[in-house]
Amino acid sequence: MKKIIITLCLLLPLAVLAQDIQEINKLIQYRRYPTAEAKAKALVNADKSNGQNWFWLTQVYVAAKDSAALLSLDIPASEDPWFRIAAASKLLFKGDAGNARSLFDAALGNSRKKDPALMAEIARSNIYNNNGDRQYALDLLEQTVKKNKHNPELYTMMGDAWFRLRNGSEAFKAYQKALEINNAYAPASFQVGKIFATQDNREMFLKYYNDAVAADPAFAPAWYELSYQHWTKDRSKALEYYNKYLAVTDVNEQDEYQLADLLYLNKRYDEALDKVAALLKKPGVQNRLNKLVAYIYKAKNDFDQSLNYMNVYLSNGADSNFIVEDYSFVADIYEQKKEPAKAAEWYEKTIPVLKDSAEIYSYYKKLSDFYKEQKEYEQQVPWVAKYYTLSGKGTNVDLFNWGFALYMSKEYTKADSVFNVYSGKYPEDVYGPYWQARSMVAIDTAMTEGLAIPYYEKLIAVAEKDTSKALNKKYLAEAYGYIAAYVANEKKDYDMAIDYFEKLLEVDPANNEAKKYIEVLEKMNSRTSAAN
Secondary structure, X not given: OHHHHHHHHHXXXXXXXXXXXXXXXXXXXXXXXXXXXXXXXHHHHHOOOOHHHHHHHHHHHHHHOOHHHHHOOOOOOOOOHHHHHHHHHHHHHHOOHHHHHHHHHHHHOOOOOXXXXXXXXXXXXXXXXXXXXXXXXXHHHHHHHHHOOOOHHHHHHHHHHHHHOOOHHHHHHHHHHHHHHOOOOHHHHHHHHHHHHHOOOHHHHHHHHHHHHHHOOOOHHHHHHHHHHXXXXXXXXXXXXXXXXXXXXXXXXXXXXXXXXHHHHOOOHHHHHHHHHHHHOOOOOOOXXXXXXXXXXXXXXXXXXXXXXXXXXXXXXXXXXXXXXXXXXXXXXXXXXXXXXXXXXXXXXXXXXXXXXXXHHHHHHHHHHHHXXXXXXXXXXXHHHHHHHHOOOOOHHHHHHHHHHHHHOOOHHHHHHHHHHHHHHOOOOOHHXXXXXXXXXXXXXXXXXXXXXXXXXXXXXXXXXXXXXXXXXXXXXXHHHHHHHHHHHOOOOHHHHHHHHHHHHHHOOOOHHXXXXXXXXXXXXXXXXXXX
């Protein structure tokens, strides 16, 4: 009886160790890395002579991609197989695949009856390490499953190896085999969902993610993916799933940041502010929280507070991290505050940040339209010019706006040049010759050089083709009147002047000024005839 008791006492620590390792493995699968690390460290500290403890601590760091922690591990040198594969995992992470492989092979030994547990864990090291040999892992797992045909984790590992080799078909088969053994094995369902996600098959990947949480509501990765997949389509659902994720994971600050984002997107602004306020009290907080607060206050129409936080964000961040929306966000606030000069200043700051030419051209257009609306034509000129000449999408309207902005900026010679291009491109359109004429009128203010006459004549030739249009009649009246005044004053050709005033009356019969000028010119003609 005493012997049996002694044997049980010897076996008990081994059983406890196996349970601890199983728990660490599950925590890794469920991506609860801080808890897994704490448990693995406790095992190492309790027994530094046990290589299996060291191995699992390396696997925690590999899964968490914590290179600093893994590379700082001082794994004792030993010929024990578990110490060897622990050291090999570290070497593999460093990119030393050759020496890692030597240690893996040495751990397995030359015996025909290799330890299936070692083979499985060497396979694990090669599957989840970025520098691992997945084909080597598959070869080991093929041997392992022959000795353990009813372990869904082994088939899931095979699926993961195939998935990383970008062979979705073989990965699917392996995951399905795992689910045949245990249809409630959440990691396998989740990974099938990941395959369908690569195919953008929303119906199927949502099905398998839901299968995973139905099999085990504590399976955090599936809750996270369900939340992520609803982020843009159903934000209320995304928040619901995210809260379920937070309930079963090791919550870190990044998780809390995302919760604040989701609260904002769900228009739960006060809750979002409370969450961010708590985060801002912590040391080393991410600067992006200031931007989030700015967005929240803008949504609450508190523009001054929004600007305050956005300025903090921009002051504390690196220029290389800023995006177009950061500047346009501030510009939009100033627009809403009815401060157009400030808005324009911030819109202009977006240009150096832009990398895509199409996006750059869209901002040229935006700034052109903005300055046009504000009637700040001098500021409009460079942007409308860039948009028309560079984008390849400029229309007759953009060309006209360019010429008009120059005209309103009193750049009459340049305006004439642009409207000359307009006339060449659109010869049947009255705008080109009309604004060329107006530009010359602005230059020849004394009406002595007749600079506008050729353009008014060109305008008449175009507009007379369709006098049913009100605009054509208006422009014709102006052209007839200007030419009449010019030939009367400079050429002293009163008959021609009268002819033009009569043409003016044909398109504008109620023009009393034209009637008066005709009377005056006829009297002048009579006096001239009498004098002769």
